[in-house]
Amino acid sequence: MNEKFFELKKEKQDRMINGAMKVFARNGYKRASTDDMVKEAGVSKGLWFHYFGNKLGLYDFIADYAVKYMNMELMAMSNRHPEDYFETTLAVELTKLSVRKSYPYIPLFLSSMEREKDEEALTVLGEYKDAYRKARLKAYEKVQMDNFRDVVSMEVLARTLGLTLDGFLREEYEEDNFSEENYKQEVESYLRMMSALVEIEE
Amino acid sequence: MNEKFFELKKEKQDRMINGAMKVFARNGYKRASTDDMVKEAGVSKGLWFHYFGNKLGLYDFIADYAVKYMNMELMAMSNRHPEDYFETTLAVELTKLSVRKSYPYIPLFLSSMEREKDEEALTVLGEYKDAYRKARLKAYEKVQMDNFRDVVSMEVLARTLGLTLDGFLREEYEEDNFSEENYKQEVESYLRMMSALVEIEE
Amino acid sequence: MNEKFFELKKEKQDRMINGAMKVFARNGYKRASTDDMVKEAGVSKGLWFHYFGNKLGLYDFIADYAVKYMNMELMAMSNRHPEDYFETTLAVELTKLSVRKSYPYIPLFLSSMEREKDEEALTVLGEYKDAYRKARLKAYEKVQMDNFRDVVSMEVLARTLGLTLDGFLREEYEEDNFSEENYKQEVESYLRMMSALVEIEE
Amino acid sequence: MNEKFFELKKEKQDRMINGAMKVFARNGYKRASTDDMVKEAGVSKGLWFHYFGNKLGLYDFIADYAVKYMNMELMAMSNRHPEDYFETTLAVELTKLSVRKSYPYIPLFLSSMEREKDEEALTVLGEYKDAYRKARLKAYEKVQMDNFRDVVSMEVLARTLGLTLDGFLREEYEEDNFSEENYKQEVESYLRMMSALVEIEE
DNA sequence: AATGAATGAGCCTTCATTCAT
DNA sequence: CATGAATGAAGGCTCATTCAT
Numbered sequence: 001m002n003e004k005f006f007e008l009k010k011e012k013q014d015r016m017i018n019g020a021m022k023v024f025a026r027n028g029y030k031r032a033s034t035d036d037m038v039k040e041a042g043v044s045k046g047l048w049f050h051y052f053g054n055k056l057g058l059y060d061f062i063a064d065y066a067v068k069y070m071n072m073e074l075m076a077m078s079n080r081h082p083e084d085y086f087e088t089t090l091a092v093e094l095t096k097l098s099v100r101k102s103y104p105y106i107p108l109f110l111s112s113m114e115r116e117k118d119e120e121a122l123t124v125l126g127e128y129k130d131a132y133r134k135a136r137l138k139a140y141e142k143v144q145m146d147n148f149r150d151v152v153s154m155e156v157l158a159r160t161l162g163l164t165l166d167g168f169l170r171e172e173y174e175e176d177n178f179s180e181e182n183y184k185q186e187v188e189s190y191l192r193m194m195s196a197l198v199e200i201e202e
Numbered sequence: 203m204n205e206k207f208f209e210l211k212k213e214k215q216d217r218m219i220n221g222a223m224k225v226f227a228r229n230g231y232k233r234a235s236t237d238d239m240v241k242e243a244g245v246s247k248g249l250w251f252h253y254f255g256n257k258l259g260l261y262d263f264i265a266d267y268a269v270k271y272m273n274m275e276l277m278a279m280s281n282r283h284p285e286d287y288f289e290t291t292l293a294v295e296l297t298k299l300s301v302r303k304s305y306p307y308i309p310l311f312l313s314s315m316e317r318e319k320d321e322e323a324l325t326v327l328g329e330y331k332d333a334y335r336k337a338r339l340k341a342y343e344k345v346q347m348d349n350f351r352d353v354v355s356m357e358v359l360a361r362t363l364g365l366t367l368d369g370f371l372r373e374e375y376e377e378d379n380f381s382e383e384n385y386k387q388e389v390e391s392y393l394r395m396m397s398a399l400v401e402i403e404e
Numbered sequence: 405m406n407e408k409f410f411e412l413k414k415e416k417q418d419r420m421i422n423g424a425m426k427v428f429a430r431n432g433y434k435r436a437s438t439d440d441m442v443k444e445a446g447v448s449k450g451l452w453f454h455y456f457g458n459k460l461g462l463y464d465f466i467a468d469y470a471v472k473y474m475n476m477e478l479m480a481m482s483n484r485h486p487e488d489y490f491e492t493t494l495a496v497e498l499t500k501l502s503v504r505k506s507y508p509y510i511p512l513f514l515s516s517m518e519r520e521k522d523e524e525a526l527t528v529l530g531e532y533k534d535a536y537r538k539a540r541l542k543a544y545e546k547v548q549m550d551n552f553r554d555v556v557s558m559e560v561l562a563r564t565l566g567l568t569l570d571g572f573l574r575e576e577y578e579e580d581n582f583s584e585e586n587y588k589q590e591v592e593s594y595l596r597m598m599s600a601l602v603e604i605e606e
Numbered sequence: 607m608n609e610k611f612f613e614l615k616k617e618k619q620d621r622m623i624n625g626a627m628k629v630f631a632r633n634g635y636k637r638a639s640t641d642d643m644v645k646e647a648g649v650s651k652g653l654w655f656h657y658f659g660n661k662l663g664l665y666d667f668i669a670d671y672a673v674k675y676m677n678m679e680l681m682a683m684s685n686r687h688p689e690d691y692f693e694t695t696l697a698v699e700l701t702k703l704s705v706r707k708s709y710p711y712i713p714l715f716l717s718s719m720e721r722e723k724d725e726e727a728l729t730v731l732g733e734y735k736d737a738y739r740k741a742r743l744k745a746y747e748k749v750q751m752d753n754f755r756d757v758v759s760m761e762v763l764a765r766t767l768g769l770t771l772d773g774f775l776r777e778e779y780e781e782d783n784f785s786e787e788n789y790k791q792e793v794e795s796y797l798r799m800m801s802a803l804v805e806i807e808e
Numbered sequence: 809a810a811t812g813a814a815t816g817a818g819c820c821t822t823c824a825t826t827c828a829t
Numbered sequence: 830c831a832t833g834a835a836t837g838a839a840g841g842c843t844c845a846t847t848c849a850t
Binding site for chain 1: 229233319351354355358362364368391392394395398399400
């Protein structure tokens with residue numbers, strides 16, 4: 001990519017980033033169309049190629065940007081929430097909400113990134129998926145998980161939480177008006193229920 | 203659609219249905235390509251349009267077919283498994299496996315149908331999504347759910363199970379060799395864990 | 405390429421071949437536009453890609469075709485004109501004229517092929533340039549060149565004749581009405597002059 | 607064009623002239639790209655248009671410049687070499703070499719100009735091609751051509767020499783390291799041969 | 809009924825040209 | 830004067846759809 005992109009006015013950078021991110025997040029790599037981004041960001045078709053060379057270059061940039069931004073926030077958060085498994089999980093979700101303040105489509109993009117099937121897209125996606133995974137794992141580093149009932153498989157539990165929360169997130173994006181309040185309550189009540197089920201009562 | 207389709211040899215009908223279903227299930231409506239179906243079913247391009255008019259007509263037909271077939275099997279199953287919530291859930295998953303015997307991509311197609319975002323596709327999908335939902339609900343009609351711990355919200359529990367099992371299913375389809383054995387064990391151990399957590403111990 | 409091309413009506417094949425050849429011959433690989441070929445051959449844009457995959461595939465096919473056709477005619481000719489250097493050279497030029505009966509742009513295409521600079525085009529052109537060169541050399545196999553004056557360098561003479569005749573040819577193509585009569589006379593009088601200069605008078 | 611161009615530092619003028627000339631000479635009018643000139647001359651894209659309005663304006667200017675510069679040198683030369691046809695021809699070629707000292711691509715540009723086929727380019731090229739032709743003719747004004755053998759047609763001879771020498775020139779430019787020494791020797795031995803053939807031996 | 813040749817709208821990408829700074 | 834960000838028309842290519850055979 002052309003580094004001059006970062007010399008654009010921040011507002012325009014963000015308009016382009018958000019536009020591309022939205023279109024990629026909703027349609028996946030292949031179906032995402034330049035024309036949609038043009039409409040979304042109010043920026044001519046040629047300009048995308050001026051800065052990012054081609055569609056894959058743009059996708060690469062957006063994935064990098066989304067992961068870096070999200071991971072930064074995760075890092076900041078994980079210093080504050082070290083102990084409890086469900087607290088941490090909640091904190092991760094709240095981090096997604098906080099990230100939306102600047103880049104409303106980062107959470108959906110990250111979710112769609114995990115499902116991306118297009119071969120061309122996958123050639124650049126590997127490292128970003130890894131980086132994002134690692135950052136999430138890191139948030140659980142100091143978490144205690146010894147107060148879970150015996151029947152609980154940590155692996156399966158993590159998978160269930162992941163899939164369920166991702167489902168909640170996608171549904172919230174479905175209608176064009178994402179309600180942070182809604183999402184937060186849905187997530188909280190779900191996690192409260194799960195912790196009650198999973199943790200040993202004293 | 204052209205009803206003459208049903209006068210074709212059953213074997214050819216099924217080759218076409220399976221071909222289209224596979225391509226739709228894997229790529230979604232928009233990215234599903236006629237050429238892929240041609241290769242998959244060994245049937246000329248023109249024939250699809252002869253019988254189904256256009257891509258949407260074909261999608262409509264396939265969705266209808268998949269839902270009808272799945273619902274039939276669900277119906278049959280639900281007469282045999284009336285009582286327990288988790289047993290029923292397991293039975294639903296096993297029904298997916300049984301359906302795969304004739305139409306290996308019905309389960310994946312049904313899953314992809316729920317996620318379909320393409321506007322054109324959605325114009326025909328509403329009724330099928332409803333019908334499929336109702337059939338699943340029906341399987342739970344006579345199920346007793348009074349032995350669950352107080353903290354459990356049935357709605358949320360159902361959602362979690364749904365999303366998680368769907369995740370398992372999609373992952374199993376990922377590599378091209380779906381292992382029924384694998385899937386069955388994964389599902390069983392997951393459901394066993396969840397029932398242990400959720401049900402009141404006597 | 406798609407071999408089905410040869411199952412088209414010969415007339416349509418030739419319309420496409422001639423159209424593509426004309427546009428390539430006049431503009432070179434890069435500047436040759438699909439749209440021009442569409443107009444020239446009265447055949448839709450998609451069809452070229454249906455048969456030849458992409459522009460390079462089409463260029464490859466046309467080069468192959470032009471060289472094969474020309475070489476065939478050269479072969480036939482070279483059996484009839486074995487002895488004299490200038491007679492043979494004339495015969496080669498007359499072969500170009502004869503080739504024009506079926507494919508009016510083969511001679512110009514072959515000339516443009518030698519000058520092609522585009523890197524992509526050159527990746528496929530090597531073998532065709534070789535084959536064409538060899539066929540021309542073969543025509544001179546049995547030619548006697550011992551009656552030339554001492555000052556004559558065969559290499560330089562060949563080069564001069566080649567460049568000059570190619571110049572004549574290109575000029576004749578310049579205006580859109582190639583006159584075979586004109587070309588023939590121009591070539592003959594040139595070769596007569598050169599032989600008079602070069603050959604030892606008895 | 608904007609006459610202010612000539613108020614630029616001579617060094618910058620020449621950088622721009624040489625850059626444009628090189629790109630035009632190598633690629634022809636249509637394929638010559640602004641970006642290549644930018645790289646070649648180290649001068650921003652906008653500046654070209656500031657001074658020359660558009661691509662055609664620039665081409666016009668370059669053609670004018672190349673022809674004027676070459677003709678000047680031809681004029682100077684023709685005063686010194688009045689008599690012999692082949693001497694004069696050699697002198698013309700040596701003039702091309704001398705011109706290369708300041709503008710390495712003038713000879714190639716002049717050659718490419720003669721072959722230019724692009725309609726837009728041709729609208730401005732007529733007068734320059736004429737002027738260049740006239741200047742070359744003028745160099746032959748006082749040349750004696752009465753010692754040629756009867757079979758020689760002056761017109762055809764001139765054409766042959768022209769095309770052959772042009773071929774030599776283009777080939778020398780082919781590889782990126784034009785060797786003046788090489789070119790000179792090739793030309794000299796060719797002309798020596800031709801004069802031996804063409805001139806009446808005493 | 810069945811085929812696949814044929815079409816053209818739409819997508820990604822390039823490039824001459826404009827214009828705000 | 831000088832820059833290069835910005836634009837949009839045009840080119841190569843894909844793909845759902847039509848239609849002659």
